[in-house]
Amino acid sequence: MIPSTPPPSLAAAPPEQPLAGAAARRRGAGLARALRLAGLALAAVAIVGTGAAAGLARYGGAYAGSDFETRLALPPGDELPRDPEAKASRLEQRLARPVRANEVYVTVDTHRNVLRIFRGEELLREAICSTGSGVRLLDPRNGKEWIFDSPQGELRIWRKRRNPVWVKPDWAFIEEGYEPPKGMRDRIDDFSLGDYALDMPDGYIIHGTLFQTLLGKRVTHGCIRLGDDDLEFAYKTVPVGARVFLY
């Protein structure tokens, strides 16, 4: 007699399991194939990319560093002074004694906004000041340009004034959005410069300010502004003709 039911080992297995296993194996194989392909593609991209990069790198260039060296440059022999060492020594002495021992002079550090007054090597006063803003102003009517830098280099005080009056130039109005007035009356300002003014060439002035809170900042139109006490000290100490070194 033949049994009508399959053996227990076969009967226990659900009929779907062999199909699911095969599907999983197929999925695994597919994933592995995809990974292989991706790897190959990445390798190809890397090879091509590296080759292209190497090609571009060969085509281009880059900065390379080396020590700072100089070649001594002297004029031709016939242009050399007869006694170059003596001339060099004289020049060195001139450079080493630029100001007389008791000469009063002024330095202005336009980065740190500090004005110093010296007599020879003695520091007489150090004061916080305001210096040029560096702003560029454009006149909308004709494109004229003003740059509000404090000058650099060496200037001299050529005049000192008490209760100075300022004749406002065009930029003082344009900066505020006004048309410069035609008449002189509107340009006269007898209070903005403070009690004293020390004039330098080209309209640059060491003067006082109404804007004490802005001392120590770069806010001016090129002039050097000082607080009241420092300005009075400068007026009384710095003579006409004194050098002003601005840097």
Added chain:
Amino acid sequence: MLDPARRTLAVKARGLTLTETPVRQLSRLVFRPLFGSGEAPPLEAPAIWRVVRGPGDTDRETIAPTTLRPYSEEEERAEPTPTATPAPGAEPTEGKPSTYRVALDNGWQLLITDAPPRLGWLRRFGASVADGWQRLRGREPSHPPLVALVLAGEDARALHHLFRSGAAILVAPAG
């Protein structure tokens, strides 16, 4: 004055040293092919280099009113005037960069920076690729030779405004 032997950059006037800045590192940077050699053109000293264009010329705020109204004395007088006590100290570093370039009249540029230039092989390779790509696209990037001065950040900012066109830099021999 740039003194390579003493490694200093000084602002001088009539023999007075107004300020002096130590130079941490001084080098020449020359653009050349990655897989080749290139010689830097010689620098002669003593020499005077003049600034053709520097950050003191270009890094500026611009005020450009579009229209002007008639002047009014009453309107101007109405504006308040602050008169408080002076600020206790200077405010030196506002808004100035610590890395910038200065074009010189001898065709070189000064690179003022607060960090040594990074010139490792990988970085140079990347720069070469970028440069090659620019050239492939028909552009000819300009790469002037550089004198790189590594300064402290505050020192670099302090000198920023001094590099204006016309400024003279006396260069002493390197020794």
